[in-house]
């Protein structure tokens with residue numbers, strides 16, 4: 313953060329924070345309902361491979377909306393979808409929100425079709441990017457798109473959210489006054505040293521909402537996947553159990569059997585693993601694969617880059633052609649040298665609590681996508697996150713536009729930079745103020761989060777993690793409240 317900065321002010325009806333699948337759908341829906349929209353993105357909007365499109369632009373996956381009604385050959389069963397989600401979430405999803413997800417999916421799909429969304433089948437072009445691409449032109453022409461801006465705090469007045477503050481990459485402090493704000497800033501993947509998200513997913517939405525008094529729920533639940541650690545970070549799906557027979561540590565030892573309790577076989581562990589991500593609530597055995605991988609690495613028997621080896625050479629032909637092509641493109645060809653893999657954070661199931669209109673407990677503050685929770689509990693059904701981004705993105709856009717239309721309140725007088733004093737807390741000395749200290753701390757926190765908070769969670773580990781978190785205030789600058797809160 314620069315010592316001196318210029319300031320700018322933006323006025324709009326609806327501010328959308330984040331340009332991933334959820335933010336794009338929200339902005340498009342708000343525009344369609346007559347709102348004057350501003351979309352703020354920490355990076356470039358709608359550019360694959362650059363921070364800005366968020367997790368939504370990661371390839372090689374699928375989304376749930378093509379499974380919806382009116383699609384030839386699709387047997388859509390909303391009641392079944394609800395029961396599956398509740399069961400997978402071990403009862404910790406919000407039944408009402410799950411129902412709404414199933415109920416609104418058809419209208420959402422119709423809107424996406426109308427916006428020109430082309431649903432690809434599974435492959436590198438998949439995931440949420442088609443949603444973004446479909447609405448990009450409309451958003452760029454009809455909304456104010458602010459790129460390379462980090463929104464870092466909400467403006468709360470009389471208990472209502474009336475805007476947000478951001479810093480641009482050039483160092484301009486931007487005050488955005490809005491009648492409604494939608495947080496669609498994604499999840500907290502960058503908290504973990506091994507993750508498969510772009511660098512922009514740093515839990516800013518959770519932090520801002522929490523400071524504004526919004527409850528976060530289900531934060532301990534996340535998807536944890538096998539992923540390569542070098543030379544690039546990518547999910548590694550295995551497609552047949554026999555592919556996992558070639559999983560070994562740096563001592564060339566096949567270690568899975570070492571971690572299986574009585575009654576669990578390597579076969580059942582591998583069979584379950586190929587059905588979906590490890591550690592699923594729907595499985596009894598697959599978790600031991602994840603536990604084994606992490607324990608081997610922690611015991612110092614991992615690879616130089618912090619993984620274990622998975623040799624797919626003899627089974628490369630089992631990898632689907634489109635995935636094989638994607639892996640080659642990413643520099644991890646299945647027929648190449650053994651992959652170095654670890655367990656990585658893939659998706660957060662927790663987030664802000666919202667109601668059926670996607671509004672938080674703070675009037676005027678809405679949310680969608682990985683920033684919110686409720687439609688998933690302890691575990692989620694594959695492809696449901698992107699379905700939620702589209703359905704609740706659309707809901708948030710519509711409801712925020714309605715809320716904004718009903719607001720007659722005058723916005724506060726425009727303020728100058730002097731009205732936003734940046735209060736920095738005292739730290740232990742000049743050394744602590746260098747960005748090197750922040751980088752070092754962040755790295756150690758990410759490693760501790762992976763070690764203590766992802767696959768293996770013990771009382772001692774969680775306490776050590778907590779201690780490190782608590783020490784943050786002594787080590788870093790903290791930017792405190794930008795505006796006095798009256799609530």
Ligand SMILES: Cc1cc2nc3c(=O)[nH]c(=O)nc-3n(C[C@H](O)[C@H](O)[C@H](O)COP(=O)(O)OP(=O)(O)OC[C@H]3O[C@@H](n4cnc5c(N)ncnc54)[C@H](O)[C@@H]3O)c2cc1C
Nearest residue numbers: 330331332334354366367368373463498681682695697698
């Ligand atoms: C490799 C991978 C595979 C996946 N596979 C599937 C799958 O098959 N099916 C499925 O349903 N889900 C899958 N997921 C999960 C799903 O892709 C994400 O949960 C979803 O894309 C999140 O979308 P979002 O719009 O909420 O957030 P994101 O797409 O992460 O977008 C967040 C946006 O917020 C912006 N932002 C963040 N902080 C700020 C800030 N302070 N100020 C301004 N802007 C900010 C970011 O730049 C970005 O534009 C996968 C995820 C990954 C990483």
